[in-house]
Amino acid sequence: MPAPTPADYRFAPALTARLLGLTLVASAVVVLVATVAVAYWDLHTVVLLVPALLVLAVLVSMMAWSNGYVVRLTEDGYQVRRIRGAGVPAAHWKDVEDAVTTHVHGSPCVVLRLRDGRTTTIPVETLNVDREAFARELQERLTHGQGHRRL
Incomplete structure (x- = not known):
């Protein structure tokens, strides 16, 4: 009998969607706080680049994370x-x-x-x-x- 090939199992789509949704909501809150801080303290708008890059990094890592096996x-x-x-x-x-x-x-x-x-x-x-x-x-x-x- 030949040896079985490896079997990989991933997260269920519903769980992945739930985690992605929570990540997007948390990212939106970070951007909102940064926007309010820029408006309130009259900061330079380049400050908004920091949370935007952070959000982008989180989303990219989340996508890479969801592609692997569990x-x-x-x-x-x-x-x-x-x-x-x-x-x-x-x-x-x-x-x-x-x-x-x-x-x-x-x-x-x-x-x-x-x-x-x-x-x-x-x-x-x-x-x-x-x-x-x-x-x-x-x-x-x-x-x-x-x-x-x-x-």
């Missing part, structure tokens, strides 16, 4: 990025004892329990994938990575 499943193991409180960010499949589905704070999650007692928690709602399909893919990779065969 969860990567490979032949050897997994990597989890950009999920606060996920636990262990990467491990080999041979180090994973099992994978279980559960709810954490009301959100469906997959928890990878490592042999040394540590865990990785992946909130499936944050990913752009059907949760059952993700759980199946994860289980298949775990089975393959640990050297087991399907009956």
Whole structure:
């Protein structure tokens, strides 16, 4: 059986849109404060260039940030990025004892329990994938990575 190709999972579009919206609102507030400061203290209008460049830098970094993967499943193991409180960010499949589905704070999650007692928690709602399909893919990779065969 050939080794599976890496699978990358990104943030769900709804989550990305929500984060982008919050960033735009915060950027607008920064520009508004700078504009009021220029008008109130009769500052030179070049002062507005600073928050404008800051907003541009934030938006560019946000776009670059949203293009990367959040969860990567490979032949050897997994990597989890950009999920606060996920636990262990990467491990080999041979180090994973099992994978279980559960709810954490009301959100469906997959928890990878490592042999040394540590865990990785992946909130499936944050990913752009059907949760059952993700759980199946994860289980298949775990089975393959640990050297087991399907009956």
